[in-house]
Amino acid sequence: MNTLIEFRDVTLGYRRHVVLSGLSFAIDEGEFFGIVGANGSGKTTILRAMLGIISPTAGRIEFAGRQERMRFGYVPQKAHIDELFPFTAREIVLMGRYGLLPPGRRPTDEDRRIAEQQLEHVGIGALAGKRFRDMSGGQKQRTLFARALAAEAKVLLMDEPTEGMDLEGQHAILELIGRLRAESGVSVVYVTHRLNELADSAERLLLLHDGQVQVGPTEELLTPQVLYQMYGVHAAVEMVAGKRVIVL
């Protein structure tokens, strides 16, 4: 399997403040990779480094073996979107095509068709003309998914995509990700602070806690021993209705 993103002994931080150091891991093509940590643990910093918003202070990040950054489909937190902008769902999804257009070039009819198609794909085609600010939390998240898909990138980066959602909403989003992966083989990097959310869906995990970093296949990390070593709590990992869950 080809490696799409590789962190090689990377140190990340802001000015003199080091957030994470000695970070080494790789994300493969088609993989569902979870980054899990509490607020302030550095998970968003890793995401920002992948996106190219910040640069490593040491080490290097390679994209498909090269240092030139690749295009990502990015799903930010809903709260990140400024609702003062009176955009419709259609307009927001069309932005996913902008990275494919040279500066000064307007979106074509084909770009508009793809934007509409992606809205259909995530199940909100009928809401294309609705303003983003007037949508429900789940509809907003689906709109941001559609925008990321419209970019036709090999990797989707998702920052707490189920934040503020109820159980039903969380389930629907994870179902959607599963369906998208099955259809297109896209890689997913999923950032969350809830370990249980990814216990059954991620193929590999990067756990961050109090400066500790653990990377590995989900089944190897989600063991009572590793969880005790990382978090200092006695937890069991059980199968419930065919799904892996962590029980405290």
Added chain:
Amino acid sequence: MSKLVEMFQQDFMINVLAGTMIVAAICSYLGVFIVLRRAVFVGAALAQVSSLGVALALFLTGILESWHGMHAELPPQPIALALTVVAAVAMAAQRREGHLPRETLIGVSYAAASGLAILVVAVSTHAESEVLNLMFGNVLAIDSGEVFLLAMLGLSVAIVHAVFFKEFVFVSFDPDMATALGVNARLWNVVLFLTIGVTISLAIRAAGALVVFDFLVLPAATALVLGRSIRFAFATAIVVGVASSVAGISISYVADLPSGPTIVAVSTAVLLTVMAGRKLAT
């Protein structure tokens, strides 16, 4: 009514109206970006930086004259323009994870430029009224040369924004997604702020700081209260700005009121009316 007819028969008032309408159109359009980016203070800060540039040019000219008896005058407008552009680029290029938030840098620019400009005026050898007029402009002093300059400015801004509208909107709305897609968000932010900086610097000389700041905020706020779509917001802001400028100038002429504050009063009345109408409608 006869006074209104008289106004349109005066050549200088035609220049005033034309100049103010152009300033209104450009600033109201750019104001939508400023209000959407929640950077309203940018207009005030850049206006003060521009004024500092004018004050510095006159101050340095005075020093050159007193030291060497030279009559080499430093041109105020290019120096004001250069200083404003530098400040605009610094504001646009500042990283979010810097020591201080961008809003703080804007506030520091405003306070420092305002204080320094007043100090420079105080020690300047030029007459204070002359310096203040150059710094803050006067709508009623717009001549045909300035109308031409403003028209060229409007044309340039219109061309740059017609071509790169997509980039400016994208990096204003979601710079992280823009970066994720390989769009150079910092570059486009700098270009956008360059157009804002140049516009503010040139518009202030013609219309004054108060009027320019009014056009940068109130028509955009009105348009966004009405806001059905992003394109509607830009178009509405321009219409509201231009209509407020014409109404303000006309009322000030007929009622013998100061023109700048009258334009601001009209813009405010339009915004309050729209807000009240919106409240009633919901």
